Amino acid sequence: MPNENAGSLRVFDETIDYEVRRSEDATQPRIDVDIHGVAVVLPAESDIDPQELVEDNARWILKQWRQYQDHREQAPSRRFEPGETFLYRGDDRQIEVKDVDKSHVEPETFALAADAVEEEGIQDTLESLYRRKARLVFKSRIDHYADEMSVEPGKLELRNQRTRWASCSPQRTLSFNWRLVMAPDDVIDYVVVHELAHLREKNHTRRFWNLVQKHDPKYEEHVDWLTENSVQLIFTEDDL
Ligand SMILES: [Zn+2]
Numbered sequence: 001m002p003n004e005n006a007g008s009l010r011v012f013d014e015t016i017d018y019e020v021r022r023s024e025d026a027t028q029p030r031i032d033v034d035i036h037g038v039a040v041v042l043p044a045e046s047d048i049d050p051q052e053l054v055e056d057n058a059r060w061i062l063k064q065w066r067q068y069q070d071h072r073e074q075a076p077s078r079r080f081e082p083g084e085t086f087l088y089r090g091d092d093r094q095i096e097v098k099d100v101d102k103s104h105v106e107p108e109t110f111a112l113a114a115d116a117v118e119e120e121g122i123q124d125t126l127e128s129l130y131r132r133k134a135r136l137v138f139k140s141r142i143d144h145y146a147d148e149m150s151v152e153p154g155k156l157e158l159r160n161q162r163t164r165w166a167s168c169s170p171q172r173t174l175s176f177n178w179r180l181v182m183a184p185d186d187v188i189d190y191v192v193v194h195e196l197a198h199l200r201e202k203n204h205t206r207r208f209w210n211l212v213q214k215h216d217p218k219y220e221e222h223v224d225w226l227t228e229n230s231v232q233l234i235f236t237e238d239d240l
Pocket of ligand 1: 204
């Protein structure tokens with residue numbers, strides 16, 4: 001008897017595994033494809049055959065699935081150990097565990113304090129360092145551009161959202177993904193300018209982009225850089 005919770009789809013030369021989920025909230029059957037795989041979501045009482053559904057949508061599933069596979073293959077797989085490199089402000093730096101009071105960033109290394117590593121491990125120590133530096137870098141760029149653009153931002157929050165680099169709330173709070181501090185400075189500046197521009201123009205109108213361009217004439221290059229390199233800015237696989 002076939003497994004009720006999973007199946008596989010054979011399309012061209014690929015075998016794509018999928019899982020089947022029942023959902024009280026689903027009103028229609030649907031197929032979700034993301035970086036983690038393919039899922040068929042059926043309304044709780046539905047008697048639709050999931051295999052038939054995936055076969056009817058095989059081409060669409062394959063196309064989506066291949067995009068996510070490519071994305072996954074480009075993702076750097078890094079280990080949290082001395083000698084491994086991670087990006088910081090556009091340059092690779094090596095992890096080094098040192099007998100220092102406070103973890104810090106050096107021109108070619110992340111110098112992680114041995115005591116902190118002992119207590120929390122390399123991953124958490126490195127993330128704390130990234131977050132501390134991210135706050136400083138974003139704050140100083142926000143101050144710089146807020147002045148230049150004559151806007152008054154609210155407080156700065158750090159987050160880690162898989163699909164967003166930054167956002168601006170109606171209360172003028174600016175939220176930045178701390179992983180953005182891995183990107184080159186001109187890309188960081190673009191994101192800062194973008195969010196500050198939202199304090200003037202809520203939506204992505206022509207006026208909005210004109211304002212962005214005024215303060216970041218090469219903004220289009222920076223948008224492209226982020227689109228093409230977002231996968232380089234992951235910290236762990238959870239960020240994919
Ligand atoms: Zn925006």
